[in-house]
Amino acid sequence: MAEINMAKAINLALHEAMDRDQRVVVMGEDVGQDEGVFRITEGLFAKYGDERVIDTPLAEAAIVGTAIGMSINGLKPICEIQFTGFDYYAFHQVEGHASRFRNRTRGRIHLPMVMRMPYGGGIRALEHHSESREAYYAHTPGLKVVIPSGPRNARALLHSAIQDPDPVIYLEPKACYRLFREEVPDQMETLPIGQAHVIREGEDITLVSYGASLRAAIEAAEELEEENIHCEIVDLLTVSPMDHLTVVKSVKKTGRCVIVHEGQRNCGIGSEVVARINEHAFLYLEAPIKRVTGFDIPIPYFSKERYYLPDAERVIVACKETLNF
């Protein structure tokens, strides 16, 4: 058992996967010699060489497009998009092909590939470096969208993503890369994609969150605990296919729910959570579900980012309003 941060945990999973499976290749801008702008691919280039750790030209559509081709021809590419702010360059390849090949060929061709992307705010970055648009992928049929929240689940979920026979969008909350450490087991492990985790039990209200925003939810729950308010927290881990059963079970218990994420609100993940709870636990709801999310504006440059990102204070206020409804 070692205590490592999320950056290291993802790096560890990459080493383990490349070790175990010759078919795994890593590709993207600056992932080789430079070891990634966040150093997530540290040590890979030295260990596996430039055939399996591929510095590509600067072209996101081609990175995803050639990864599709590689996975068709028997490899398991893990492609890194340097920031989610630039994945839209490749969106036609993701929407038009990555998400569709299995269906289009009725199962004959499938694409075991992973798109790794650092996402989200909180690192004092410039424009296009802090977006959180997981809903675009969630709205796209044929994709799985995974968002870890800590070192241990980051490593386990990345293994699951690599082993998955279908394309997985693996979004890394970059604000968490070096935020805290966690014990991870010596043995590599996986976690089922599409399964949410109740990370804190409570009977008063359910907080649904994931990724970096989960920190705000946890902090809020801890503060509320002091006021004798017991929050249950569901970490989605996979935002699509979303495990609404776990969410619904919790809400049936608490009768109240607040959703916390930093992505935009309009047609965001939170909207879908509300819609599913409405469908599956309507009679259990004692108050409207609140969405504590990013506003429907481009995420501000860092001087005003804090007005945009959900924090514990906003979560607490939302919880209280929900409880006092």
Add this chain to the structure above:
Amino acid sequence: MAEINMAKAINLALHEAMDRDQRVVVMGEDVGQDEGVFRITEGLFAKYGDERVIDTPLAEAAIVGTAIGMSINGLKPICEIQFTGFDYYAFHQVEGHASRFRNRTRGRIHLPMVMRMPYGGGIRALEHHSESREAYYAHTPGLKVVIPSGPRNARALLHSAIQDPDPVIYLEPKACYRLFREEVPDQMETLPIGQAHVIREGEDITLVSYGASLRAAIEAAEELEEENIHCEIVDLLTVSPMDHLTVVKSVKKTGRCVIVHEGQRNCGIGSEVVARINEHAFLYLEAPIKRVTGFDIPIPYFSKERYYLPDAERVIVACKETLNF
């Protein structure tokens, strides 16, 4: 007053706008000599010449990207993307620039441009020709997303879109192009963007819909009327910024709601409608809100498209389940 279909109405608006305003230019693949693959740009090339009616090379990102440049330099480009299935090629220009220039420059540079795109199923087309992904745009801050449902509002809304100082995504339900005719006034008219219309009053249940799916809602309402069930129908017309006030007002009256759209369900427009009703009319709801939408699969090729597209039968069943809840 003349009775015309939606294709003709949109064409009429284009003629009127080009006539009134020298700054308006039309551009896209095959919009000139060929007059558009759906003939929406009929007569423009002959009348306004190849400087204002521009056949472009086959490159969606450049179409949108140069339209952005044109609007920066004083023109009002209306660019056509031949089918929404191909707009993802331009998504980085839309997300990264069209939606952001005003905010990035704190109002100094704004983009009066319109992206016209035929969307949706129902025309027996092949893959990538039937998508309905308005939620991608709705989830993108800084964009307005307009979807007309008939000849008269199509013409009026296109005028509003052209006059709008900000970029408008104007999605044309291609199944409606030649589906029916409607009287349009001789004088050109506009309709406010961001305003929904109650097109049928009723007190039992609210149907929220837009675009081509509205036909299914209307048909359902008519059939239900025979069973003495009175549906109120809200035609959103603008899916973002969505006019939830009108929806909420209706739901407060009826206490029940079914949403009908052909786009995918997960994080779709329907999810947002549910979330807003939940926030604004929680205590008025007497049954869970139902979503009659496309499934979360790529829209099937035309041999099985009907299993995917919402029809009146599915709406009726959903209404009855809601009413019998």
Add this chain to the structure above:
Amino acid sequence: MPRTVIEIAQKIEYLSILDENANLDKSLEPDIPAEQLKTMYKYMLLGRRTDERMLKMQRQGRLGTFPQSAGHEAISMGSVINIKKDDWHVPAYRELAGMLYRGWPIENIILFWNGFEEGTRPPEEVNDLPICVPIASQLPHAVGIGMAMNIKKEKNVVMTYFGDGATSEGDCHEALNFASVFKAPVVFVCLNNQYAISVPLERQMACETVAQKAIAYNMPGIRVDGNDVLAVYVATKEAVDRARAGGGPSLIEGLTYRLTPHTTADDPKRYRSDATTDEWMKKEPLIRFAKYLQNKGVMSAKDLEDMEVEVDTLVKAAVTKAEEMAKSEELLNPYNIIDHVFADVPQFLQEQRDELGEYMKRENDRKAKKNAKKSETGALS
């Protein structure tokens, strides 16, 4: 320090061997075995006749809109004949002849233009991707397949296709660039039919040839008469040999012309003259190739007629088969639309699958009722 001219090493060439009147440049004639020549002709003919047959079906409402292939047979067959079964074939959508040669049943082709995804399922053991609708987006896939060959040390090649319009897309540029940087064994074949729907070549690009774009990638580039199957053969063979030997990608432009509308929904009179089309009709690839085969003694007039009959039989049988398949339970199964989106159906999609099941159930109930009523009324009348 002065103003100097930078030498560009590459020479862009033009190649034509068998001209529109079937005159042969003997000095350039490739040495193709008779059997192979016959195979080439057969699939060119099969492509043409399938295309014609599908047009009729479309006019009768038995098929959806589809892009026709007539006129593109020489580029398709002259190139694809140079790759082996375990090489890869990544078409756009006018390579009907080549797809049939690679092993796609004609009935699959008919099925996919008839709205069945089952038609776009490549047959087992066929290393082909299905036709690709979003222009140029198949090219990065071809390059990725080729990059994987290099990584896996396979000695295979990829043959991929695109139109003149496709050259404008960023994906085309990115694919050519990746291929050249990674020396991927890919042969890029451009079907330059001089139009992208209605948009003529000079509105698509300012340069004279597609071939010269190869200079931007330090890649060999050549333009050939795209209606001359021998020229296509020679140019693509050189490219295939080079790719297989580790020499990286090549760009081949076949100059040709659509003999038909863009698709069955298109009206070419709006943007090009019938006179020009008539001119190009004379240059079309099958007639001159048939003459060549006869001149060379590879096929007699009788052989050619026999082949027409053989091909006709194949097409007819395929139409029957396709229309039977389209009525089969397997292909009509509505759950097909859900069951192949992921390897397994996730929970939320299972709920939607159940919705579809309810829908089907109600529909069947209604049908049953209707039938019951019918037989009742039948009994009464």
Add this chain to the structure above:
Amino acid sequence: MPRTVIEIAQKIEYLSILDENANLDKSLEPDIPAEQLKTMYKYMLLGRRTDERMLKMQRQGRLGTFPQSAGHEAISMGSVINIKKDDWHVPAYRELAGMLYRGWPIENIILFWNGFEEGTRPPEEVNDLPICVPIASQLPHAVGIGMAMNIKKEKNVVMTYFGDGATSEGDCHEALNFASVFKAPVVFVCLNNQYAISVPLERQMACETVAQKAIAYNMPGIRVDGNDVLAVYVATKEAVDRARAGGGPSLIEGLTYRLTPHTTADDPKRYRSDATTDEWMKKEPLIRFAKYLQNKGVMSAKDLEDMEVEVDTLVKAAVTKAEEMAKSEELLNPYNIIDHVFADVPQFLQEQRDELGEYMKRENDRKAKKNAKKSETGALS
């Protein structure tokens, strides 16, 4: 009918006038008025000193990550000096010298690297777009601006910039293609500093020069010594004149080198040697230009020193001003993040604006309470 070579009309040239030792090729020397030469030097220096100053501020935690410009001043100033105020300037992000020349206050630059959108607001009357983060995506905007000029019959030009890495993006290709097809008056200037972050040129493209890519667009293409402001001047002047006269776009490649890390977050030791950087340090653009100005008698050693002082004063004043602005109510106003997304704030966004208002109110209440407590405790202690 035979195999023939297709003649490519364009010649790709290389141009250098003032070499790294300030040796001048008199025969190529452009005739630039002394005042203009001084202006060029001034803004090159201002760019350099601002860059250096910002680096210090970044190290002190007073700025966010930013991409440095040192080494790119000759390309920026040698080109931008050739356009007029009502022409357009569409930068990437290393054209600091040019932006300052065009009228961007230094404090704006500092503000935007300090996380204020207000810094990316172009000053009134300045026909510039702000820096552009997504690589190559500014190029279609430049082309659109140029296309609009043609439509409006304006006799203006657009000068736009991009890196060697940017050439790989589809947007770059599409922009070059549109510009050439529509004969847009655009001068494309590539800052080829041979790296895209860590990725070296040979991993970015297989061809020797960026300039030769012009052949794919039938566009004039030239490579110049990018550290030689005179060569940049001559090449871009030719291109501007051609564009203004209706001759369409040109592609100019300036060969240079980043004298600094990619951004303040980058560690170039990981991918390039200090020795090479030292070599390039000797070739940097300011020293040789200063020598030229002295040799020519345009500026004395004293003039150069005075200019250093002048520039230093400007930078210092700007830093003070920027940091004051960063504390001003106007720039700190949280509603700025919402109020410029649309011309008017729509209903649903107004509701979110109210949420922000509540948040601010609570925060202010807490602050007030805290302060009250503080003064209480203050009174007690």
